[in-house]
Amino acid sequence: MDTIATTFRISEAPTPARSDETPDWRVRGAVAVSAAGVLEILGNTDLADTAETVTASRANQKTAEKHLLVGLDAAAPDGDPDSVLGAAWVYLPLKDNTHMAFIEVEVLAGARRHGLGAQLWDAAVVIARGAGRTKVMADAGITTEPDADSPDAMVPPTGTGRFDGSTPGARFALSRGFTLEQVERHSQVQLPVDPETLVRYRRESQAKAGSDYDLVTWQGPVPPEWVEQYCVLQTRMSTDAPSAGLDLQEEVWDAERVANLDQTRAAMGKMTYTTAARHIPTGTLAGYTEIDTAPGKPDVLYQENTLVLAEHRGRRLGMLVKAANLEVIAREVPDARRVHTWNAEENNYMLDINVALGFRQASVWAAWQLTL
Structure with missing residues (x-):
């Protein structure tokens, strides 16, 4: 009405x-x-x-x-x-x-x-x-991060990243009582990434990971044999990724929820390219990364979730899956020219991987929270 x-x-x-x-x-x-x-x-x-x-x-x-x-x-x-x-x-x-x-x-x-x-x-x-x-989350974006000595620079409680408090989005959020909880870096990389660079990072990362890990890739819906493990990764993504002071609770994933996600992506015209690291001794997935196509924009891709389970970190699995997935993209989506991604400014590990792969800052985003 x-x-x-x-x-x-x-x-x-x-x-x-x-x-x-x-x-x-x-x-x-x-x-x-x-x-x-x-x-x-x-x-x-x-x-x-x-x-x-x-x-x-x-x-x-x-x-x-x-x-x-x-x-x-x-x-x-x-x-x-x-x-x-x-x-x-x-x-x-x-x-x-x-x-x-x-x-x-x-x-x-x-x-x-x-x-x-x-x-x-x-x-x-x-x-x-x-x-x-009882809680509201919102975001707002700006082109560049303000200088540290700017009187309008806002720093979240994490202590990392800055946002311009004089911009329309910030003024609106502050006038409604929101608090700045986190700053995210939006980055993009021009495609194709140098093939030799990707091969080098993949091989170096595989050597660090050792013979206990190999790679699994798929396109589109999650294969039936990996649904259970994908549920584990998605649930852990909701708890393990940096969320600062945002009042986000664990997401519980099951086969029905994965099927719904796959159906929604297909209906939207998206194709998802996934590369996961498999822990061979247990047959479980230790980490994964996903890239989505952008319907109607053949030159644009979106980097979605990337996660390495805490118990498998320290083996360069993050670089391994990301470099390998960019190789998949080069083969399967050769017309794509840009990949966009977002990371919390306190997520130094993932930011370092992205920078090494050629990602550069494109904009800055604030995560705001309000108690109703």
Whole structure:
């Protein structure tokens, strides 16, 4: 139902009945707003989703409620994506972290500072409170990290990374009572990575790992023989990856959840390339890394999860799986030109691997948290 305001009104996009249905006009408008925001930060739209991928994702709400609110001029008629001036994305986990809401508010630059962001935020909070959520997480991005001596530089409790408190996203978050918990580095590498570099790192890492480890790779859905081990890795990813002071609880993964993830990726048109390190004596997976294609953007890839289980660290398995997976990408996705990845600034081990492989900082992101 629409909420009419003095200047703006808020309209919620309906949940798609099917993953392949024609995107709603509100989705198209919201995607355009997101793309404009990404363009501001990066100078390109590599990180912007398409209306089709958003529709496919929102059609599957088995593990999370996914709400989308858009803001329009109060006099604007329904049906025109170009009339959308802002959007609020509300993500409510259903399997775990059910105390948490993830909210992202975006407003076109020309429509900011007129109260639309506040109206979208208020409407999103109503949804979160109605679902019993007591914590909210949000993020915001900027192009470059501020200098350490800048009066606007904010440092999270982790002591690593800096964010500019004078930027629109930071001002909005601070005005709502959010605290800065973590700074993430967004990096990208130009493809192809030098093949000799990848071979060298893979061989050096394999030598360090020793004969107790080898590599397993797959494309697309998780093979049945690895589902159980993949569940272990995904669960541990939720607890072992640096999360600073963010109130994130363990995610419990099972075969049904993995199947749902695979189905969602397929519906969105994504192909996932996975390389895992197998511990031969036990037959278990010691670590893994994943890279996704970006539907509609053949030159763009997204580095997703990378994890080495704590009990297997110190053997360069992180470098082993990442170098090997980039070799897979070179063979299977030869037209790709960029890989994007995100890491907590305190995650020195993974950052060092990325830098060695050629990743360079592209932007900086803040992880904010609020108690409702």
